[in-house]
Amino acid sequence: MSKIIIIDYNLGNLFSVQHACTSLGLDVKVSQDPIEIKNAEAIILPGVGAFNEAMINLEKLNLIEPIKDHINNNKPFFGICLGLQLLFTESEEFGNRKGLNIIEGKVVRFPKEIEGNKLIVPQIGWNTISPKDSKGFKDSPLEGIKDNEFVYFVHSYFVAPENEEDILTYTNYEGHRYCSSVRKNNIFATQFHPEKSGKEGLKIYKNWAKQNNLI
């Protein structure tokens, strides 16, 4: 049985996440079987696409309970992009759709303009991450990543956590500062795509796996 399950809920591209993990020698398996997910040591929730469709798919596949149980049991969880957003209370997309409600806060859309300038949405491309405070990235999966390192983003919505302590990094898009990764108990989740962020991105997967004794 693989240690790490990458959850397949019929949305977005899981293969790049799988390739990245495999290249690092991680023991991963893509699955949508609730039992396999229940028994996993760690789970990765990726995803690109619409929040609403994601919640519908998770419900249909009976994956909401296994994911919540996993997190409540304080087992390692890694969310990416939509896999970060789904953790939140609700999303503005499609009129306040409820999320998994594991982290308090909302998922909101980038504004159409900032200070009179047209804002290009989605944000597609490289941008930098910086730590929330002077503690930096110590003891987090971002350990060893330098301040203002470039990582790859593709998104129209971002998360606004209610509690500042859940925030790990901030990113600034054209003058708009937002939360680009969170950390809470054994949850680590990023708005950016480490599997598309070159060698520094791969380092993040490796750190996460090491810190959780998965390799």
Add this chain to the structure above:
Amino acid sequence: MSYKRIIPRLDIKGPNLVKGIHLEGLRVLGKPEEFAKYYYESGADELMLQDVVASLFERNSLDEIISKIAKEIFIPLTVGGGLRTIEDIQRVLRYGADKVAINTAAIKNTDFIKEAANKFGSSTIVVSIEAIKESDGRYLAYVDNGRDYTGVDVFEWAKKVEELGAGEIILSSVDKDGTGEGFDPQLIKTVVDSVSIPVIAHGGAGKKEDVTTIIKNTNVHSIASASIFHYDFVKKNNSKTISTTEGNVEFLKANRSFHNFETCTVEEVKSDLIANNIKCRF
């Protein structure tokens, strides 16, 4: 200003990387996976693979190339050429593409963009626009690598694809492609100003300064280029490339100079951007 992306574009025919002029007259340059690896190592922000023949017959070899490249490079990969159905998109995503570029199928059936964006998310769907300037000054969108006339106005089409849910536009100037004469600023600026989604400009770069100039003059978000990067790689690896390449390698063997091009690496393009205060990942 956001960070500008530099995207090497790899035109694929069968198992080979090829490059033509005005999207035609294809020359074999080598193995796509070798070029892809090299660009990844030298700071490319993304890669784009375009199947320029896109025949059903050669589909397996494209899938194989995508899968080889996706296992070795960890930056976004966009794949285009002959994608006509939701199943086609699903297939290339399964082989490891992150985004798909659609042209012909989008023009023939605009609902296809909507359907694909709903299913895979807008950011996965790039609409490819191949523009030709007509003698009356209008820009019209063509399909099948600039071969087939559609009569569709480029600027109206660009706005329409945004409405339909495309996440990005790759805008090719067929007139400039492979010539090394520089980009078409009028075409690019008009499209950039009329939409709120990112635009990738393609076609015409002959030297690194062309990239800097077009970004300065149009604020376009990204640049895709083939010739300047490929010819640089070929110059440095010619003998090795010939021995490992199947197909028509007459062009490579002739070892001709690429007189319209001041070839360069991705890093050299980016250094020039930085020197001109244009932000990019470096």
